[in-house]
Amino acid sequence: PIYVSTWxxxxxxxxxxxxxxxxxxxxxDPPKVPGPSNVNxxxxxxHAGVASARxxxxxxxxxxxxxxxxxxxxxxxxxxxxxxxxxxDSGLRARGRLVALDLVTRLxxxxxxxxxxxxxxxxxxxxxxxxxxxxxxxxxxxETCTRFxxxxxxxxxxxxxxxxYLNKLDYPFEPTVESWWRCLADLFLVVxxxxxxxxxxxxxxxxxxxxxxxxxxxNEALCSFREWLGIMYARKSxxxxxxxxxxxxxxxxxxxxxPALNLTAA
Numbered sequence: 450p451i452y453v454s455t456w457x458x459x460x461x462x463x464x465x466x467x468x469x470x471x472x473x474x475x476x477x478d479p480p481k482v483p484g485p486s487n488v489n490x491x492x493x494x495x496h497a498g499v500a501s502a503r504x505x506x507x508x509x510x511x512x513x514x515x516x517x518x519x520x521x522x523x524x525x526x527x528x529x530x531x532x533x534x535x536x537x538d539s540g541l542r543a544r545g546r547l548v549a550l551d552l553v554t555r556l557x558x559x560x561x562x563x564x565x566x567x568x569x570x571x572x573x574x575x576x577x578x579x580x581x582x583x584x585x586x587x588x589x590x591x592e593t594c595t596r597f598x599x600x601x602x603x604x605x606x607x608x609x610x611x612x613x614y615l616n617k618l619d620y621p622f623e624p625t626v627e628s629w630w631r632c633l634a635d636l637f638l639v640v641x642x643x644x645x646x647x648x649x650x651x652x653x654x655x656x657x658x659x660x661x662x663x664x665x666x667x668n669e670a671l672c673s674f675r676e677w678l679g680i681m682y683a684r685k686s687x688x689x690x691x692x693x694x695x696x697x698x699x700x701x702x703x704x705x706x707x708p709a710l711n712l713t714a715a
Contacts, residue, residue: 450502450507451471451472452498452501453467453472453475453498454495454498455494456478456479457478473501479493482583482584484582484585484606485583485590485605485609486590486606488606489582491564492610493582496579498510503571509528509568510569510571510575511524511525512566512574514566516651517647519566519646520646521644527644531640532545532570533545535681541620541635543576544573545569545570546637547562547573548567549563549566550567550642551563551640551671551672552642553671555669555670556626556671556676556687557668557691558608558669559608559624559626559629560607560629561600561605564607576618583604583609588604597668597694597697597701598696600699615636618636624691625690625691626687626689626691627686630680634684638677638681639672639673639674666702666704668689669699
């Protein structure tokens with residue numbers, strides 16, 4: 450089943466088209482406060498969609514956006530096989546890992562887990578998205594940041610969501626790269642856009658992918674499946690820590706003398 454969780458003031462023409470296409474349409478009241486980067490809209494609509502799928506008996510839930518496409522075949526089987534192949538430790542309070550996209554899961558911004566697409570057991574997804582709305586307003590949008598330190602704000606939507614999930618699991622964490630990599634190793638799994646043939650043309654698709662060619666050398670480096678596997682399986686540690694990067698410009702080079710991200714075994 451496909452659920453489209455949207456708003457009560459949506460166009461009736463759009464709603465009728467969705468229903469004719471076979472979707473279960475959920476209508477929500479818009480939040481009174483949008484929150485940083487409209488995170489409250491995302492929380493309310495996603496929570497409603499995940500809850501409906503779980504209540505209907507769905508074992509897994511794939512959360513995505515209506516302005517993205519995934520063109521690869523057999524995506525549900527692929528993602529379910531991943532979390533089956535990489536189980537969580539029995540001592541953790543999660544049933545399984547949550548799969549997130551490499552875009553925009555950051556290596557050096559603690560708890561910056563991508564929320565564009567997420568897959569997991571319905572119970573875990575319901576836990577992740579059962580989040581209180583964010584009432585705070587002191588937030589610096591990414592496009593206006595001039596220092597890496599501004600990217601570490603706990604009100605960044607990805608960080609806000611992830612830390613609430615960790616708290617609900619009683620999972621200990623700190624705002625450090627070491628702690629973040631331990632979270633990635635224990636609870637999450639990162640899948641590359643190319644594996645799903647994921648397409649999201651919201652901003653500047655061509656330039657974003659052009660810059661990602663040397664992404665591994667920058668302080669906003671993404672966590673690819675390759676990097677995640679090293680962090681999870683080999684328990685790799687980072688040569689760079691948050692305090693090494695706070696004064697740098699966003700997306701600045703990690704080191705002008707370092708040709709690539711250097712991971713050393715812990």
